[in-house]
Amino acid sequence: METQTSNFETFHNIGSSTDWIVMVVYFIAIMLFGSYFGRYNRSTKDFFFGGRRFAWWLIAFSIVATGVGSHSFVKYSAKGFEHGFSSTMTYINDWFFIPFFLFGWLPIIVYTRIRSIPEYFEKRFSPSARFLATLLLLFYMIGYIGIGFLTLGKAVLPLLPENFTMLGMHFDITLMGAIIVIAIITGIYITFGGQTAVIFTDLLQGFILLFAGFFLFFLGISYIGGFDIFWNLLPTEWKMPLAHFNDPPSFNFVGIFWQDGVAGSIGFLFMNMGLIMRFMATKSVDEGRKAATFNILFMLPLSAVVVGNAGWIGKALSITSPDLVPPNTSPDQIFVVVANIVAIPGVFGFIMAALTAALMSTVDTLINATAAIFINDVYRPTLKFLKRKKEAAKIIDRRELAAARWSSAAITTLGVVSVLAFKSFPTVYEAHGYFHSTLTPPLVVAIFLGLFWRKFTPAAVITTFVGGVALMIVGLHSPHVITPFAHGIELNPEHPYSYIRALYNMFVCAFVAVVVTLTTNWQNNIVQYLKQKDNGTQIVYGMIALSVLLFTFILFSILPIEFDFIVVFFLIIGVAIVSTYLIKYDEDKQLDGLTAWSVAKAKEMFKGGKINNVEGEKVSLNWKLKEGEDNFVNFSENDMKRMEANEGDLVYISDARKYLGGLKSVHSVYGKPHNEDGIVYISNEDLKNGVFVKGRLVTAEKEM
Amino acid sequence: MPSFFQTWLPFIYLYGVGGFAFLVGMILIRRSNAIDLTIKRHRYWYRVLIFGYFYFALMHAILIIAALYW
Structure with missing residues (x-):
């Protein structure tokens, strides 16, 4: 059934009862599969991070x-x-930012054992930098959840009727109505098993999605009559792998390069807590590197075909059979429309179930990750600040679990509300592009400079968050200031510079960061002068009040645009001086092991001793349970020699069956050697963590 | 026939501006010793990083040529 809304044709009631049955069965199967892996959690660390045990291919x-x-x-x-x-x-x-990630950010987050991105800001800068980073990150995550809900709503809407009658009352089915129902279902669709369950559920869903995507492409090509016919139907402009340089405003190369290739890539690799937690679940930094590299080199190009091909098939069908796929079909519905045409009932249900279940678990993962940030970066620091009296760990744990539950509900609600900001965009793609361009730049610049520039100070990062965001708000109120950065992209008054504003936003944030860092000596001189004055502290508090007032002027666009830049100039000066005055910054302590320039130091801190970089072999052994309570593992002298290991080095022991991908494995420390070659003695605690099977061989290798 | 604005200009911009960012990254990880070329495994990673840049550039070039002439 088709209806006409604005210029697009939309569909309802697609699919049969067979499809709905397949979808329900699929959902139940996925939930049961996930809950099976919950038994591999023995601590909250396991719950959130999967316990650092998995092989690269699995991740x-x-x-x-x-x-x-x-x-x-x-x-x-x-x-x-x-x-x-x-x-x-x-x-x-x-690929362009992968060197920064593989050899900068990834080793730092693993070796410093940080549990969230804001925690890095506290270690590297100050608690106030952590507070502002948390605020920006929560905005980012909640916006991401909103985009997820919007997509789910748009995916499900074509399957539903336009309206229905219940108990004699008549209800219209709207996008927002569908999203609210989906949000409630997502609340029920909770992953029971923590990170290990998420990893294995995603592993299964990843294979199913790839299969469903390629299967759909195969069905579509067959439906059209073969690849040659498909290829020759499409206009040449349409086969280009890169979009037109700067036209149209809704989809152009240069805007998307800055929004996705730069801000998006850094945001995805450096800020996406769900993804970072996944890399932290690999057994070592090197395995994390392999997982990231394999993913970008091979899986992403394949994924590009998987996710886009329904649109390509739809385009070809709109040329050959415009009665089946009208050329003005709503773009966000094309996937569902094409899948329904080329797949038989039941298969269509399977494809839709694979899509919606994966979307739902993505949203669910985001809600969990956001709740983790809330507990780690808002709840705990607040209680610490309020200096709550000491309580038993059990009581604290129970209270934190309750806080995690109600914060998840609140985050879900905020995610639904944030949909209102995105639903006016013609497609999800543009909504997502605009969201990415607007929210990622301050954090991207702060993480990047914090990691690679030792001179970058707490005052500079806080001023970037306040002054940079103020300049971004000026760009939101007056899009004309972005025009010099626009590379000739036309200004669309309804959605001005959805993508290229990422370049403007990153430029202003980086500009503020660099200027404030380079003027650190001037700030120190002013602060010295203020500290010598009797009323120095009062002056600083006055500057804080003035800064809040100036930021309010910018936020609500009270002054004409000409004055906005002057206001921001004074705001930047005020925030930089106040931050320098109030923040204690120990350069030696807060750079050690926290920048790319001290990765080796971070590695030593992680190990708790000197690093042994000599490369050894991987050995296969039988394991025996040892008596005594110490948590070392004991190999023979010869086996230690083959591994080039010394007492106190870190060792990784895994079940020898490779297909388990590290599910049964443990990290431990080399203890005193013995004389029985081919045998490793492990403690009861390591046996519980590794879940080793009696009589099965294990492999051991030195981690560092 | 598509214009230069949809064929080679995006390609040049992507691998020029992106390549500059990539080069800065490679220089920074070398200078900071985050990648230590005295370690065999790090030398392997350094080669993988360089390979990746040309792998994607070649992929895009082949796709553009196929779209234009195939």
Whole structure:
């Protein structure tokens, strides 16, 4: 059934009862599969991080569901339908920042054992930097959840009737109504098993999504009559892998390069807590590198085809059979429309179930990660600040669990409310692009400079968060200030500079960061002068009040645009001086092991001793349970020699069956050697953590 | 035939501006000793990083040529 809304044709009541049965069965099967793996959690660390045990290939495939599942089918099929193969370009532009990630951020987050990104800001800068980073990150995560809900609503809406009658009352089915019902179902669809269950559920869903995507492409090509016919139907402009440089405003190369290739890539690799927790679940930093590299080199290009092909098939069908797929079909519905045409009942239900279940678990993962940030970076520091009296760990744990539950509910509600900000965009793709351009730049710049520039100070990071955001707000109120950065992109008054504003936003944040850092000596001189004055503290408090007032002027655009830049100039000076005055910054302590320049130091801190970089062999052994309570593992002298290991080095022991991917494995420390070659003695605690099977061989290798 | 604005200009911009960011990254991780080329495994990673840049550039170039002439 078709209806006409604005210029697009929309569909309702797609699918049969067989499809609905398949979808319900699929959902139940996925939930049961996830809950089975809950038994591998023995601590909250396991619950959130999966216990640092998995092989690279297992994590690489489980990341596919994160990359493909997160609102991709709907938005890339929409752009594939409108613009062709250039829908793939966002999946093939992530390599440029991979050196920074593999050898900067990844080793730092693993070796410093940080549990959230704001925690890094406290260690590297100050508690107030952590507070502002938490605020920005919560905005980012809640916006991401909103985009997830919007996509789910748009994916499910074509399957539902336009209205229904219940108890004699007549209800219209609207996008917001569908989203609210989905949010309630998502609350029920909770992952029972923590990170291990999420990893394995995503692993299964990743394979299913790849299969469903390629199967749909195969069915579509067959339906059209073969690849040659498909290829020759499409206009040449439409086969280009990169979009037109700067036209149209709704989809152009240069805007998307800055929004996705730069801000998006850094945001995805450096800020996406769900993804970072996944890399932290690999058995070592090197395995994390392999997972990330394999994912970007091979899985993302394949995923680009998987998520976009329904749009390409839809375009070809709109040329050959415009009665089946009208050329003005709503782009966000094209995936559902094409899947329904080329797949038989039941298969269509399977494809839709794979899509919605993956989307739902993506949203669920985001809600969990946001709740983890709330507990770690808001709840605990607040209680610490209020200096609550000491309580038993059990009571604290119970209270934190309750706080995690109600914060999850609040985050879900805020996610639904944030949909209101995005639903006016013509497609999910543009809503997501605008959201990314607006929210990622301050954190991206702060993480990046914090990691790679030792001179970057707490005053500079706080001023970036306040002054940079103020300049971004000026760009929101007056899009004309972005025009010099626009590379000739036309200003669309309804959605001005959805993508290229990422360049403006990153530029102003980086500009503030660099200027404030380079003027650190001036700030110190002013602070020295203030500290010598009797009323120095009062002057600083006056500056704080003035800064709040100036930020309010910017936020509500009270003054004409000409004055905004003058106001921001004074705001930056005020915030920089106040931050320098109030924050104690120990450069030696707060740089040690927290920048790319001291990764080796971070590694030593992680190990608790000198690093042994000599490369040894991996050995296969039988294991025996040892008596006594110490938590070391004991190998023979010869086996230690083969591994080039010394007492006190870190060792990784895993079940020898490779296909388990590290599910049964443990990290431990080399103890005193013995004389029985081919045997390792392990403690009861390590046996419980590793879940080793009696009589099965294990492999051991030195971690560092 | 698509214009230069949809064929080679985006390609040049992508691998020029992106390549500059990539080069800065490679220089920074070398200078900070985050990647230590005296370690065999790190030398392997350094080669993988360089390979990745040309792998994607070649992929895009082939796709553009296929779209234009195939």
